Amino acid sequence: MLERPAELLVYESDGLPGYHRTPSLAVFPASADEALAVVRELAAHGVPFVPRGAGTGLSGGALADGAVLLGLQRLKRIIDIDPVRRVARVEPGVVNATLTKAATKHALHYAPDPSSQTACTLGGNLAENAGGPHCLKYGVTLNHVVAAKVALPDGTVVELDADDGGYDLLGAFVGSEGCFGVALELTVKLTPNPERVVTLLADFTSIDDAAQTVSAIIATGILPAALEMMDQATVGAVEASIYAAGYPTDAAAVLLVEVDGAAAGLDEDVQAVDGICRTHGARDVRIATEPAARAKLWQGRKKAFGAMGRIAPHLVVQDAVVPRTKLPSLLARIAEIGAVNNVRVCNVFHAGDGNLHPNIPYDASDRAESERVHAAMKQIMQACIDAGGTITGEHGVGLDKLAYMDALFTADTLDGMCRLRDVFDPARRANPGKVVPVRYCRERRPNRQMVDGGGQMVEGDGGAGAGLREAATVVDRGGRA
Amino acid sequence: MTQRPSSLAELTSVVSEAAACAGALRLVARGTWLTGGARVEATAELLQLDAFSGIVEYEPGDLTITVGAATTIAELDAVTAAHNQWCPLSPWGTDDGSVGATIATATPGPYAHALGLPRDLVLGLECVDGTGKVLRPGGKVVKNVAGFDLVRLMTGAWGSLAAITRVSLRLRARPAVDETWVVEVGAAHADAARHALRRSATPPMACEEFAGQLLVRIAGNAAYVQAARTALRAVGDAERADDARWAQIRAATRPFRARAPMAEAVRLLDAGVKHAFDPANILNPGIMG
Incomplete structure (x- = not known):
């Protein structure tokens, strides 16, 4: 348990720069039983809390503003791996890549692979419904979790199972960003390692050509394991860094395409992708089949965010999705928004899914620049919504995207989301103030008709102590409907 | 009303x-x-x-x-x-x-x-x-x-x-090549045969058992489907069938199960x-x- 301000400072932010919130206390249980005891103690005293894994999240979702931070990274036991059923039971603090490493001897792996996979935890992945480059073919966390043992915020333990015949509460829990409770144990699918993997790097002199190529590849029926795009700004940053992967720095954009699966037919798919790239204007296509060569092509992509640290001290990592066919026009619009606001946008993203990551390196101490970055981000988000897209594909809403939720969803839809949260956490103590703006959460009382108009819930903006006092008020109102 | x-x-x-x-x-x-x-x-x-x-x-x-x-x-x-x-x-x-x-x-x-x-x-x-x-x-x-x-x-x-x-x-x-096959495996071996196909290097797009036969759909590019055919023949006598078989088998299947407590x-x-x-x-x- 940490309570000294200097110790708590470590936990005042997550992977997203620009937000700082200090928890009143940080608790790190060493076992699932201890975690449950902590949850029950918090419930007994009506104290709000924020579950946290490795703190690599990019939406400010793991920030605890006066609430108690419940760190789960010590719960890192892989309980068992069943190579026949191809599932693993794990505690929430197991690091994503650690599970894959443990499954390797069975020629299996855990498929969702966020860029932070060497640090992020499976519990955090579950809370955020994390994605990653290979989700294009293999699906996101939702598609890989088969059961979860969950401590509800009131201390009740429930086993959520995709197959229990009731409502899909497991599906509802995945991606609930720590607002529905704490996963104590997860059962996840393991995926057989592909027989063969080939990685292609195609470079283009026009970003529009690269974007058109993405749709053309998908249209053929070939489903690459990954289909990633990096623009010139990103390639420049990567190549100037220690992660240099040999990307052509004069290209307007590069596509990283991975084709995997059965050895039979793979070469035909690789040739088809190669051909499509060339007919759509690729200057060159490099093909890597050996693990070392493939890893080098991937290294630049996986470390791109880090490499952007060379450009400026801070980095906004953005996340939005547009329909794939809108990629060319959206990329043009993003360039325009960057130019108008005089900020440097580096695009590195999951093109096959239409999942954009327009990132902006900047100096947070420069107030004028920070404001320009903020304005540009707002315009980019609006452009994605206008194109029929969404404000987050894999990072979650957290604190960072709260402001865009009502541009995307109607008030009734947001209220419906709050109603779902209230089933799991009627006292609204778990990760308060995240995901849905508080003004859309109508106040509900047990055994009464819904009250119209703006209810209040805990929004921990009063620093340490205030959250606890507010929690007490909420508990007075609370109780399960 | x-x-x-x-x-x-x-x-x-x-x-x-x-x-x-x-x-x-x-x-x-x-x-x-x-x-x-x-x-x-x-x-x-x-x-x-x-x-x-x-x-x-x-x-x-x-x-x-x-x-x-x-x-x-x-x-x-x-x-x-x-x-x-x-x-x-x-x-x-x-x-x-x-x-x-x-x-x-x-x-x-x-x-x-x-x-x-x-x-x-x-x-x-x-x-x-x-x-x-x-x-x-x-x-x-x-x-x-x-x-x-x-x-x-x-x-x-x-x-x-x-x-x-x-x-x-x-x-x-739609996949470039898409074929439906019936494989004779015998009722006693149907589960094992289906498991083997799904775990093979060329898993089928669908595989259902009825009366000792597997109805299998294999799809992909030509080279993949060719390899998948070989895998089919390894589990039993295989014969091409009409794609319409899928609509028939779907219409005849009642999927609902009793819910567990x-x-x-x-x-x-x-x-x-x-x-x-x-x-x-x-x-x-x-x-x-």
Whole structure:
């Protein structure tokens, strides 16, 4: 348990720069039983809390503003791996890549692979419904979790199972960003390692050509394991860094395409992708089949965010999705928004899914620049919504995207989301103030008709102590409907 | 009596009025699922949703489609086939059933094992909950984590939380080669043979057993399918069959299972969910058991 301000400072932010919130206390249980005891103690005293894994999240979702931070990274036991059923039971603090490493001897792996996979935890992945480059073919966390043992915020333990015949509460829990409770144990699918993997790097002199190529590849029926795009700004940053992967720095954009699966037919798919790239204007296509060569092509992509640290001290990592066919026009619009606001946008993203990551390196101490970055981000988000897209594909809403939720969803839809949260956490103590703006959460009382108009819930903006006092008020109102 | 709203506004007022007088409604789109699963209370008035039909938005390049919930599986298949695409939803039952009922009942089909369950294929939806409110969770893009997941909640809720009016779905491009085969394996070895095929280097797109035979669909590029044929022959005598066999086997399959008893804590959460979205208990009352 940490309570000294200097110790708590470590936990005042997550992977997203620009937000700082200090928890009143940080608790790190060493076992699932201890975690449950902590949850029950918090419930007994009506104290709000924020579950946290490795703190690599990019939406400010793991920030605890006066609430108690419940760190789960010590719960890192892989309980068992069943190579026949191809599932693993794990505690929430197991690091994503650690599970894959443990499954390797069975020629299996855990498929969702966020860029932070060497640090992020499976519990955090579950809370955020994390994605990653290979989700294009293999699906996101939702598609890989088969059961979860969950401590509800009131201390009740429930086993959520995709197959229990009731409502899909497991599906509802995945991606609930720590607002529905704490996963104590997860059962996840393991995926057989592909027989063969080939990685292609195609470079283009026009970003529009690269974007058109993405749709053309998908249209053929070939489903690459990954289909990633990096623009010139990103390639420049990567190549100037220690992660240099040999990307052509004069290209307007590069596509990283991975084709995997059965050895039979793979070469035909690789040739088809190669051909499509060339007919759509690729200057060159490099093909890597050996693990070392493939890893080098991937290294630049996986470390791109880090490499952007060379450009400026801070980095906004953005996340939005547009329909794939809108990629060319959206990329043009993003360039325009960057130019108008005089900020440097580096695009590195999951093109096959239409999942954009327009990132902006900047100096947070420069107030004028920070404001320009903020304005540009707002315009980019609006452009994605206008194109029929969404404000987050894999990072979650957290604190960072709260402001865009009502541009995307109607008030009734947001209220419906709050109603779902209230089933799991009627006292609204778990990760308060995240995901849905508080003004859309109508106040509900047990055994009464819904009250119209703006209810209040805990929004921990009063620093340490205030959250606890507010929690007490909420508990007075609370109780399960 | 039957209620047959022709617009979203009419539907919300039908539901709101029913909620006000606690008048139960039994949701029907195409009526092909009426005998499936648990029975709805017999006093419930029929709520016909067949007006919510047709293609709302289809951009083939995005490999997504948005349809009215009462659109039939047959129409979904025909419209997407014209662009050499398809939706792997193809549920157990007839193609006269609706997309909305498939999502509401989360009914899988022969392609679910390889290509995803309904919960994996639905991207977003529009629905009217038991209080008469229109909810539009999710979206039409293939990756989306904005907000709490009412899409998964409504999928498989059997219309007991909301009447689904629109559904956005993930599509796939049709494979270059797509063949249906029948493999003689014998009833005693069918499970083992199916397991072996699914775990082979060239897993099939679908594999179902009936009367000692496996009906197998293998799809991909020419070289893949050639290797898959070899794998088929390794488990039994294999013969090409008509693709129409899939529609036959789907129509003949009743997918519904008896529900396992639920743990008390889960049952309480389910009751909380029902109360949150249908507090007057008017939508398909009793259907979730």
